[in-house]
Amino acid sequence: MRILLTGGAGFIGSHLLQRLLRERVAEQVVTLDSLTYAGNRSRIAFAQGDPSHRFVHGDLTDEALLEELFATYDFDLVLHLAAETHVDRSLEDPRPFLRSNVLGVSALLESARRAWQGASPARRFLHVSTDEVYGEVPAGRPPVAEGAPYAPRNPYAASKAAGDHLVRAAMESHGFPAILTHATNNYGSGQHAEKFLPRLMRKAARGENLPVYGEGRERRCWLAVEDHCEALLTIAQGGRVGSAYHIAGDDEWSNRELASEVLRMMRALVPEAEGAELEFVENRPGHDARYALDDSRLRKELGWRPKVKFEDGLRRMARAVLRGRADWIREDEKRRGGPPAK
Ligand code: NAD
Numbered sequence: 001m002r003i004l005l006t007g008g009a010g011f012i013g014s015h016l017l018q019r020l021l022r023e024r025v026a027e028q029v030v031t032l033d034s035l036t037y038a039g040n041r042s043r044i045a046f047a048q049g050d051p052s053h054r055f056v057h058g059d060l061t062d063e064a065l066l067e068e069l070f071a072t073y074d075f076d077l078v079l080h081l082a083a084e085t086h087v088d089r090s091l092e093d094p095r096p097f098l099r100s101n102v103l104g105v106s107a108l109l110e111s112a113r114r115a116w117q118g119a120s121p122a123r124r125f126l127h128v129s130t131d132e133v134y135g136e137v138p139a140g141r142p143p144v145a146e147g148a149p150y151a152p153r154n155p156y157a158a159s160k161a162a163g164d165h166l167v168r169a170a171m172e173s174h175g176f177p178a179i180l181t182h183a184t185n186n187y188g189s190g191q192h193a194e195k196f197l198p199r200l201m202r203k204a205a206r207g208e209n210l211p212v213y214g215e216g217r218e219r220r221c222w223l224a225v226e227d228h229c230e231a232l233l234t235i236a237q238g239g240r241v242g243s244a245y246h247i248a249g250d251d252e253w254s255n256r257e258l259a260s261e262v263l264r265m266m267r268a269l270v271p272e273a274e275g276a277e278l279e280f281v282e283n284r285p286g287h288d289a290r291y292a293l294d295d296s297r298l299r300k301e302l303g304w305r306p307k308v309k310f311e312d313g314l315r316r317m318a319r320a321v322l323r324g325r326a327d328w329i330r331e332d333e334k335r336r337g338g339p340p341a342k
Contacts, residue, residue, distance in 0.1 A: 001026040004075045006060060006108065007082030009033040011191045012128075014043035016079065016229045021050055025233070028052055030073055033082060034059040036096075038192050060104030063111060070115035077236060078112055078125045080105070083163075086194055087132075087156045091285060094155035101159035102166070109170050109178075116177070125178040126236045127167045131221070131248075132157035133182065136288035139219070143292035146182075146244045153286050171242050180244040181235055184293055187313065188225030189320035193328065197314075200259055201321040202328060204266035204273040214283030216256025219290040223249035224308035234304050245302075248295040251310040265318055 003020065007013040008031030020029050031047070033039045035057060047053045058065045060082055069075075082104065084090065084097045109125070116123045134144050135151030150165075152158040170176035191198045200210045231247040239245055253261070259278050266273035298304050321328075 001076050002028045002030075002073050003077045003079060004030050004032060004069065004073070005079045005081070006032045007039070007080075008055075009035055009039035009041055009043055010081065010085075011038075011043075011188070011195075012186055012225055012228060013081045014190055015188065015225045016081070016232060017044055017053075018046060019229050019233065021047060021053060024052070026052065026077075028054070028073060030054050030056060030069060030075075032056045032058055032060070032065075032069065036084070036100075038085065043190050060100060061107050063107050066107060066111035067114070070111055074115075075112075076123055078108070079128070079232065079236065080108060080126060081128045083128075083160065085156065086192075087154050088194070088284065090155035090159070094159065097155055097159040098162075101156075102162045105163035105166050109166060109176065113170060113174055113176055121177065123177050124236060124241060125167070125176065126232065126239075127164065127178055127180045128232065129164050129180055129182045130157065130160050131182050131184045131246075131291040131293050132288070133161040133164060134291070134293075137290050137292040139290055141292075143248065143294040144246075145294040146246055146297060153288055177241045179235060179239045179241055181232060181247055182244065182293060183228050183231070183247040184221035184223050184249060184291060186223050186225045186228050188317055191225075191317075196255070197258075197262065197317065198321060200262045201266060201318050202332075204263055204276045205270050205322060205325060206329070207272040207275040209277050209279035210259050210263060211279050211281045212255055212259045213281060213287055215280060216259060216278070217254055217289070218287055219252055219254050219292075220258075221248050221292060222251045222253060222258075222310060223247060223306065224310075224313040226313075227306040227308050230307070231298060231304050234302050235298070238302050240301075245298045246293040246295040247298060247304075248293040249306045252292065261314070262318070265315060269315075269318055269322060 003026045008017045084100045090097045133150050135153045150161045152161040167178045
């Protein structure tokens with residue numbers, strides 16, 4: 001098998017690459033990543049020197065590069081994870097989101113479609129999407145199943161929804177062999193510091209207050225990144241082409257409950273966290289009250305179950321954040337102090 005993995009220098013992509021290489025899933029894995037602010041090659045330092053892996057620094061929208069890669073490697077499987085992913089940034093400026101999550105998807109789809117014309121039907125394109133495309137699921141309503149109508153409410157979610165629609169259109173009009181996946185919030189080591197859990201953990205480790213939007217009533221389901229990667233590989237290998245799978249896990253928390261849990265855990269790990277408290281800050285515009293996915297199809301059809309116990313996964317993540325403390329404190333200081341004098 002020859003695999004193209006996009007976004008492999010990002011949070012989830014780097015975990016997925018680790019599994020692909022560790023388990024020797026493929027004879028060749030090519031990671032394509034443009035190394036935006038969110039991508040970091042140090043996440044995939046483990047891949048250096050592995051002859052079955054090649055890193056390509058390039059952009060999804062570079063059609064000539066895509067064409068060359070498909071011609072050179074004749075991929076059987078595309079694992080498409082590259083995207084702009086931070087909701088707050090999309091509220092400030094949606095343009096990079098449209099570029100990567102819509103135009104990027106279109107370029108990748110078209111390249112795969114052209115390269116795979118007349119090829120064996122065993123090819124697959126796994127398009128990794130999010131629970132946010134469905135919009136909010138009010139408290140008391142059952143989790144949404146595959147096929148529910150889309151109702152994105154922030155620019156990130158809208159751009160991911162547009163990408164999903166392009167994939168569906170390719171499946172409908174050209175019989176393109178794709179599978180869509182929608183996952184809930186991931187957590188784990190190596191997540192970018194701007195995301196909810198790493199931000200809270202770093203704040204607590206510095207004895208600073210933990211910012212929580214609004215009153216912290218918004219509810220999210222949490223999925224260990226290792227469980228997500230396991231689901232993606234299970235679906236890539238055994239999922240039904242032309243359909244979608246939800247990946248949810250079992251852990252639904254309000255942001256307030258979760259921030260309190262993080263604080264409790266950090267206080268047990270570092271003395272600095274004793275001085276920290278929750279601090280409620282102005283809510284994010286259009287902050288969805290709740291996301292909730294029904295993933296029983298994946299469990300029934302493919303036998304997937306989340307394996308990581310939330311408390312264990314969270315503690316492992318907190319320990320990883322603390323291990324990197326000297327580095328990120330140095331980076332924070334540099335940022336706060338502005339660029340060094342010339
Ligand atoms: P991330 O922001 O950590 O990483 C994204 C990676 O994509 C980065 O390495 C970045 O450099 C790369 N990238 C962005 N635009 C690119 C472009 N135009 N060309 C090439 N590379 C580009 O994201 P993540 O949290 O690892 O998420 C991965 C995927 O999973 C995304 O598609 C996201 O929508 C989806 N997802 C994430 C979560 C979550 O909780 N993190 C939940 C559900 C779905």
